[in-house]
Amino acid sequence: MKALVPVKRVVDYNVKVRVKSDNTGVDIANVKMSMNPFDEIAVEEAVRLKEKGVVTEVIAVSCGVTACQETLRTAMAIGADRAILVETSEELQPLAVAKLLKALVDKEQPGLIILGKQAIDDDCNQTGQMLAALADLPQATFASKVEVADGKAQVTREVDGGLETIALSLPAVITTDLRLNEPRYVTLPNIMKAKKKQLDTVKPEELGVDVAPRLKTLKVTEPPKRGAGVKVPDVATLVDKLKNEAKVI
Amino acid sequence: MAALVIAEHDNAGIKAATLNTVTAAIACGGDVHVLVAGENAAAAAEAAAKIAGVAKVLLADSAALAHGLAENLAAQVIAIAGNYSHILFPATASGKNTAPRVAAKLDVAQVSDITKVVAADTFERPIYAGNAIATVQSADAVKVITVRTTGFDAAAATGGSASVEKIDAAADSGKSRFVGQEIAKNDRPELTAAKIIVSGGRALGSAEKFQEVMTPLADKLGAAIGASRAAVDAGYAANDLQVGQTGKIVAPQLYIAAGISGAIQHLAGMKDSKVIVAINKDPEAPIFSVADYGLEADLFTAVPELVKAL
Numbered sequence: 039m040k041a042l043v044p045v046k047r048v049v050d051y052n053v054k055v056r057v058k059s060d061n062t063g064v065d066i067a068n069v070k071m072s073m074n075p076f077d078e079i080a081v082e083e084a085v086r087l088k089e090k091g092v093v094t095e096v097i098a099v100s101c102g103v104t105a106c107q108e109t110l111r112t113a114m115a116i117g118a119d120r121a122i123l124v125e126t127s128e129e130l131q132p133l134a135v136a137k138l139l140k141a142l143v144d145k146e147q148p149g150l151i152i153l154g155k156q157a158i159d160d161d162c163n164q165t166g167q168m169l170a171a172l173a174d175l176p177q178a179t180f181a182s183k184v185e186v187a188d189g190k191a192q193v194t195r196e197v198d199g200g201l202e203t204i205a206l207s208l209p210a211v212i213t214t215d216l217r218l219n220e221p222r223y224v225t226l227p228n229i230m231k232a233k234k235k236q237l238d239t240v241k242p243e244e245l246g247v248d249v250a251p252r253l254k255t256l257k258v259t260e261p262p263k264r265g266a267g268v269k270v271p272d273v274a275t276l277v278d279k280l281k282n283e284a285k286v287i
Numbered sequence: 288m289a290a291l292v293i294a295e296h297d298n299a300g301i302k303a304a305t306l307n308t309v310t311a312a313i314a315c316g317g318d319v320h321v322l323v324a325g326e327n328a329a330a331a332a333e334a335a336a337k338i339a340g341v342a343k344v345l346l347a348d349s350a351a352l353a354h355g356l357a358e359n360l361a362a363q364v365i366a367i368a369g370n371y372s373h374i375l376f377p378a379t380a381s382g383k384n385t386a387p388r389v390a391a392k393l394d395v396a397q398v399s400d401i402t403k404v405v406a407a408d409t410f411e412r413p414i415y416a417g418n419a420i421a422t423v424q425s426a427d428a429v430k431v432i433t434v435r436t437t438g439f440d441a442a443a444a445t446g447g448s449a450s451v452e453k454i455d456a457a458a459d460s461g462k463s464r465f466v467g468q469e470i471a472k473n474d475r476p477e478l479t480a481a482k483i484i485v486s487g488g489r490a491l492g493s494a495e496k497f498q499e500v501m502t503p504l505a506d507k508l509g510a511a512i513g514a515s516r517a518a519v520d521a522g523y524a525a526n527d528l529q530v531g532q533t534g535k536i537v538a539p540q541l542y543i544a545a546g547i548s549g550a551i552q553h554l555a556g557m558k559d560s561k562v563i564v565a566i567n568k569d570p571e572a573p574i575f576s577v578a579d580y581g582l583e584a585d586l587f588t589a590v591p592e593l594v595k596a597l
Binding site: 051064133156161197199204254272276 | 354356357358361379380381383384385386387388389390391392394395396397398399400409413414415416417418419420421422423424425426427460461462463464465466467468469470471477479483508516519520525526527529532533535540541551552558561562563564575576577578579580581582583584589592593596597
């Protein structure tokens with residue numbers, strides 16, 4: 039069984055982004071880019087399933103600009119066997135990415151598609167669910183535990199108030215939550231090995247997908263600033279302020 | 288055209304997130320209908336009919352809808368989607384799970400986590416963990432939306448008198464099955480609906496200390512308990528208590544952060560709280576930059592003292 043793992047190149051989670059002064063977006067020139075952390079967890083999970091003998095081949099996919107090759111090399115350094123770049127310089131929105139992935143699912147016929155629950159740049163939380171809908175597959179989002187046996191996946195999901203376990207027939211789409219696993223550190227020998235692994239490039243038009251954006255971003259602005267308040271010297275003052283000034287208790 | 292709100296409910300009643308979503312739906316213009324999809328959910332439908340501003344409640348009742356499986360719930364929504372210009376889900380675990388399936392099947396973009404309705408086709412939503420606010424316009428005929436509940440006031444739970452109409456329930460997809468759940472049972476208010484939240488960080492040092500220090504304060508205030516990612520990662524608190532970009536987004540009347548340094552991802556989840564109190568012994572902790580009241584003190588002495596003083 040193959041596992042397909044879509045990965046997104048995003049602004050590194052440690053970077054504090056700045057809104058451009060013309061309000062057209064955030065400034066991502068010369069900032070560090072990395073693999074979306076949730077996608078890293080997805081790659082790790084797929085590689086662990088391969089190490090357990092459940093999965094036979096892990097294919098990493100990224101959609102976007104040429105530089106996404108770096109993200110794919112990282113995925114292969116973690117342990118993905120080969121990679122596919124759907125190359126385009128168009129702005130890609132989740133629906134377009136889901137359509138591109140659907141075309142690759144049709145071609146590669148994976149038993150599992152594992153991806154991050156959301157990307158930390160647009161915070162959309164859509165692509166996995168959209169892919170599942172387009173490919174007419176069952177889904178388990180926000181996974182904190184995945185077990186695959188007998189052509190079924192049993193997935194524990196993080197839901198409001200606790201955990202939920204569901205069983206899916208395969209093929210299926212799984213999106214990862216924060217605590218599914220801790221991705222391994224990539225070692226230098228594995229980085230070197232990853233450079234030799236197969237990386238194919240296709241264009242959206244070869245997959246027959248129209249990727250034109252559906253949402254227009256009119257402007258991007260700074261969030262309202264919340265000013266610092268006052269420091270209080272002791273608990274008594276704090277209680278007094280909460281009771282008589284803020285009137286919240 | 289009308290707007291459809293997908294109710295968050297437990298079959299017996301309506302969850303608070305539904306009320307905020309109704310307010311967002313009203314802002315989109317047109318009538319507001321509410322879909323209650325569940326099993327033996329007539330009581331929830333009755334409750335939905337009382338929400339102020341709701342014109343009609345649609346009740347789909349079937350075993351296939353019992354656990355809100357995304358495949359079945361999405362099929363239910365799609366079956367009636369043709370009647371609506373806007374389809375709104377609360378941005379809860381369930382809403383986030385299902386909405387994109389609906390959008391993809393309708394071949395429309397989804398607008399996630401909106402915090403403001405600017406016009407019927409234009410919305411504000413936070414990106415980059417709330418470090419920027421994007422104003423986006425949808426050209427699609429149907430707008431599929433998830434609503435960040437903290438961005439909208441709750442509609443009044445009573446005062447409405449909508450009709451309840453039973454509709455055909457969607458069939459079971461047969462591709463997914465509910466196995467079980469572990470939902471923490473306690474008398475505390477839900478994190479995302481609580482008026483007061485007391486939240487603990489890594490400085491608590493252990494799961495035992497977290498309980499020992501935070502629980503009395505929560506009990507005293509009738510508050511929900513939250514935690515920073517660092518505290519959850521360290522195993523001091525359960526995963527579903529995490530407040531932040533990738534956890535719960537909260538905006539209570541009062542948020543008390545004890546021993547939380549205030550990483551950007553945490554601030555993203557709570558900076559819309561009305562009043563923020565920070566208790567931290569590090570004077571440089573970033574949490575102080577958003578706190579209305581900062582107390583520079585050791586939480587192990589300050590929190591018990593606070594419990595006594597309340």
